[in-house]
Amino acid sequence: MMWRLFFILVLSFSQWGAANCKVCTNFNTDIAEDKRKAAAAPHHEHPADIHSLDEFNWAKMKRKLERFKVPDHFLKQVPLHNVRLDPKGLHGRAQKMTLDYLLMLDVDRLVWSFRKTASLRTRGKPYGGWEKPEEELRGHYVGHYLSATALLWASTHDQRIQDKMSKVVNALHECQQKLGSGYLSAFPSEQFDRVEALKDCWAPYYTIHKIMAGLLDQYKYAGNQKALKMLTWMVEYFYKRVQNVISKHSIERHHLMLAEEHGGMNDLLYRLYNVTGDPKHFLLGRLFDKPCFLGALALQEDELSGYHSNTHIPIVIGAQMRYELTGDPLYEAIGTYFMDIVNSSHSYATGGTSVREAWSDPKRLATTLETQNEETCTTYNMLKVSGNLFRWSKEMAYADYYERALTNGILSIQKGPGVYIYFFPLGRGVSKAISHWGWGKPFDAFWCCYGTASETFSKLGDSIYFEEEGKIPTLYITQFISSSLVWESGNAEIHQIAHPVFSWDPIFRVEFSFPVKGTANEATLNIRLPFWSSSVGAKAEFNAQNLPLPPPGSFLSVTKKWNAGDKLTLELPINLRLEHIQDDRPDFASVQAILFGPYVLAGHSNGDWDIQTKKYSSTKSLSEWITPIPQTYNSLLVSFSQAIRNSTFALSKHGDDHHHHETMISMLNYPQPGTNGSVNATFRLIIDDPNFKGFSSVKDVIGKSVALEPFDLPGMAVAHQGPGKNLTVVRRNSETSKCSSTFRLVAGLDGKKNSVSLEADTSKGCFVVTSGAKTSVKLNRSKSATAPCVRLSCNFKLKKSKKKASFLLSKGISQYDPISFVAKGATRSFLLQPIHTIRDQHYTIYFNITA
Numbered sequence: 001m002m003w004r005l006f007f008i009l010v011l012s013f014s015q016w017g018a019a020n021c022k023v024c025t026n027f028n029t030d031i032a033e034d035k036r037k038a039a040a041a042p043h044h045e046h047p048a049d050i051h052s053l054d055e056f057n058w059a060k061m062k063r064k065l066e067r068f069k070v071p072d073h074f075l076k077q078v079p080l081h082n083v084r085l086d087p088k089g090l091h092g093r094a095q096k097m098t099l100d101y102l103l104m105l106d107v108d109r110l111v112w113s114f115r116k117t118a119s120l121r122t123r124g125k126p127y128g129g130w131e132k133p134e135e136e137l138r139g140h141y142v143g144h145y146l147s148a149t150a151l152l153w154a155s156t157h158d159q160r161i162q163d164k165m166s167k168v169v170n171a172l173h174e175c176q177q178k179l180g181s182g183y184l185s186a187f188p189s190e191q192f193d194r195v196e197a198l199k200d201c202w203a204p205y206y207t208i209h210k211i212m213a214g215l216l217d218q219y220k221y222a223g224n225q226k227a228l229k230m231l232t233w234m235v236e237y238f239y240k241r242v243q244n245v246i247s248k249h250s251i252e253r254h255h256l257m258l259a260e261e262h263g264g265m266n267d268l269l270y271r272l273y274n275v276t277g278d279p280k281h282f283l284l285g286r287l288f289d290k291p292c293f294l295g296a297l298a299l300q301e302d303e304l305s306g307y308h309s310n311t312h313i314p315i316v317i318g319a320q321m322r323y324e325l326t327g328d329p330l331y332e333a334i335g336t337y338f339m340d341i342v343n344s345s346h347s348y349a350t351g352g353t354s355v356r357e358a359w360s361d362p363k364r365l366a367t368t369l370e371t372q373n374e375e376t377c378t379t380y381n382m383l384k385v386s387g388n389l390f391r392w393s394k395e396m397a398y399a400d401y402y403e404r405a406l407t408n409g410i411l412s413i414q415k416g417p418g419v420y421i422y423f424f425p426l427g428r429g430v431s432k433a434i435s436h437w438g439w440g441k442p443f444d445a446f447w448c449c450y451g452t453a454s455e456t457f458s459k460l461g462d463s464i465y466f467e468e469e470g471k472i473p474t475l476y477i478t479q480f481i482s483s484s485l486v487w488e489s490g491n492a493e494i495h496q497i498a499h500p501v502f503s504w505d506p507i508f509r510v511e512f513s514f515p516v517k518g519t520a521n522e523a524t525l526n527i528r529l530p531f532w533s534s535s536v537g538a539k540a541e542f543n544a545q546n547l548p549l550p551p552p553g554s555f556l557s558v559t560k561k562w563n564a565g566d567k568l569t570l571e572l573p574i575n576l577r578l579e580h581i582q583d584d585r586p587d588f589a590s591v592q593a594i595l596f597g598p599y600v601l602a603g604h605s606n607g608d609w610d611i612q613t614k615k616y617s618s619t620k621s622l623s624e625w626i627t628p629i630p631q632t633y634n635s636l637l638v639s640f641s642q643a644i645r646n647s648t649f650a651l652s653k654h655g656d657d658h659h660h661h662e663t664m665i666s667m668l669n670y671p672q673p674g675t676n677g678s679v680n681a682t683f684r685l686i687i688d689d690p691n692f693k694g695f696s697s698v699k700d701v702i703g704k705s706v707a708l709e710p711f712d713l714p715g716m717a718v719a720h721q722g723p724g725k726n727l728t729v730v731r732r733n734s735e736t737s738k739c740s741s742t743f744r745l746v747a748g749l750d751g752k753k754n755s756v757s758l759e760a761d762t763s764k765g766c767f768v769v770t771s772g773a774k775t776s777v778k779l780n781r782s783k784s785a786t787a788p789c790v791r792l793s794c795n796f797k798l799k800k801s802k803k804k805a806s807f808l809l810s811k812g813i814s815q816y817d818p819i820s821f822v823a824k825g826a827t828r829s830f831l832l833q834p835i836h837t838i839r840d841q842h843y844t845i846y847f848n849i850t851a
């Protein structure tokens with residue numbers, strides 16, 4: 001979405017800006033007539049076959065549509081009202097965070113610019129970010145808010161959300177009444193005059209689409225009739241507007257206007273037609289089908305490179321809706337082909353697509369890894385594309401894609417209520433906190449991605465269960481998300497518990513039960529067996545009896561009359577695997593991501609990415625060089641802190657992890673968990689004592705000989721280099737007489753409770769101290785600070801020196817995620833954990849893995 005702003009700015013100042021994006025004109029000449037005809041046969045009409053005069057002729061359109069049979073074999077999404085996420089589960093917690101955010105937002109502030117535009121009295125202060133009164137896109141988030149709250153209402157029946165969303169609808173109703181024409185927006189209609197005159201204007205139809213979709217969702221999920229009336233009046237207004245442009249200018253003018261981002265206008269209008277049956281709604285939808293783009297897809301040509309991704313994915317969703325309503329197989333083919341090329345040639349391991357908001361060349365992704373990858377909106381929209389394809393085809397690959405994008409692309413982008421990211425960085429040593437926008441603020445961002453994030457977390461329950469109509473009620477269970485379902489056609493209630501996964505016990509366990517009510521008659525459960533599981537050791541049990549299991553990648557199908565109390569459990573071993581980046585150039589054959597089941601594993605790294613596997617017998621046996629962090633290791637993580645003047649500092653490593661001789665130890669400001677600082681200030685105690693059980697209080701470790709392994713540098717240790725010298729980090733077991741990593745933890749020299757001192761094992765009476773000297777510390781790429789050095793000292797006559805040698809010992813500020821591995825690298829090892837559990841820490845997703 002931001003791209004347009006950038007484009008306008010660049011265009012205003014230079015000529016080369018136009019080269020940054022690809023625009024198709026929608027003139028019939030874009031796609032040669034013979035090509036159109038070849039693609040259209042036997043489907044009669046190619047998207048680029050536009051006849052100005054016919055565009056408003058319903059009788060003609062109807063005759064064309066009557067050639068197709070409307071499909072009736074699709075799976076049905078179960079109503080969102082019937083699905084409840086387990087509040088303790090990963091997805092339930094993510095949904096609750098968004099619920100908290102939507103409740104934080106204030107109705108008067110949300111509708112401020114709508115009231116202003118309608119010349120009604122405003123109340124309170126307008127919001128910031130893209131909702132600021134001077135932003136041309138203002139009001140777009142309010143549309144998303146209407147959709148998100150409607151979805152959340154269906155997902156939770158939380159009365160507070162219903163109160164808020166009804167108030168927003170009522171306020172907008174007042175604005176529309178006051179304006180009197182059907183027009184409803186937070187900006188004046190003058191923006192449409194500009195876009196119709198092909199003058200610069202930031203995507204007014206994009207915003208209108210969000211408001212319209214919000215009103216439709218309010219009707220669809222919350223039964224709000226007023227919202228539907230408001231919507232049809234709005235559509236009436238825009239129908240006239242578009243008709244006017246075409247009769248006054250030409251159909252080409254209308255299509256040129258579509259070069260500007262316009263969201264999923266076609267999708268919305270087709271969905272509305274499905275509700276109202278009003279031909280105008282279909283005809284107007286057809287006019288937003290962007291023929292030059294859908295036309296290329298109809299030719300089965302991958303022309304995506306250069307196009308702005310989030311402008312175009314919603315148009316494909318509209319084409320999919322057109323197929324659902326009409327049965328026109330060309331639009332089925334368009335949706336299928338589009339998903340195919342995105343999934344095979346334009347997608348990262350996270351399921352995301354796009355760099356700097358646009359598609360790059362197919363299978364050339366290795367050189368696109370940076371801080372501005374996969375705009376959140378694109379992942380939200382690709383979930384819709386793949387979800388539709390699954391309903392049509394029941395093909396497992398679409399459910400696999402859905403899981404991949406949801407688990408990695410969506411769960412990764414929320415840090416707290418109203419804290420989302422715009423871009424998802426995928427480069428080497430990147431951080432979610434340091435991309436073009438970083439993490440947004442709850443009241444001052446309201447980017448497009450805030451809208452799609454709000455929606456996507458509100459509807460996490462919408463793609464777990466699908467129904468198939470037939471003699472025997474059938475339920476497809478495609479996602480493993482702890483939840484419950486009131487299954488109407490099965491006349492039953494079903495519970496799903498997806499147990500948390502651990503790297504040290506790589507079995508995925510899920511159970512399905514009928515705790516209250518069984519099915520009235522025979523019913524079928526089709527449960528997805530994911531491709532990432534292994535058939536060796538896989539187990540399915542029904543009420544403690546073994547069931548035969550088909551191979552991973554198929555559905556386990558069980559038909560029976562289910563009784564209350566019945567339970568079906570699955571135990572599926574999870575594989576570690578490597579995935580090549582989608583790049584067919586031999587130079588990049590070594591660029592690979594590491595995955596554990598559905599989880600993309602990120603390595604803690606400031607840019608290192610080299611892994612060499614030649615030491616190991618085969619790259620296929622990943623377990624030789626990727627090993628799980630044992631369950632007991634969290635109790636060995638510690639941090640050392642010290643009060644210096646009025647602040648608290650933590651013993652931290654910093655410098656160059658790659659050239660570890662340059663890694664230093666200093667006292668840095670006490671960090672928050674989830675930050676780079678917390679990674680640098682956490683160490684694992686390595687204690688050579690078989691009886692040692694773990695650290696629960698300071699006295700457990702007093703008197704022990706220890707090594708301190710930096711949290712993100714497995715296999716390395718903090719070392720002293722003799723009295724008066726700074727502490728450093730070395731490879732363990734590479735110590736010399738001058739450089740030792742063994743310390744004895746003794747009671748703090750200052751005599752305080754929970755205080756410890758670190759005595760050098762090889763130089764009795766010498767302790768680790770915070771020295772008066774300072775060193776420069778690079779905090780990130782642009783920020784440096786000075787920090788007290790940490791040294792070994794043997795002089796403790798003064799009380800002051802004893803204080804400097806005493807540290808408060810506490811539990812590690814960082815903790816290992818339950819899914820944590822160590823990957824042995826070429827010059828260092830990497831600590832891996834699922835990308836969705838990473839907050840601000842620096843990470844690398846793709847590694848250079850060579851034999």
Ligand SMILES: [Zn+2]
Nearest residue numbers: 001377448449
């Ligand atoms: Zn966005």
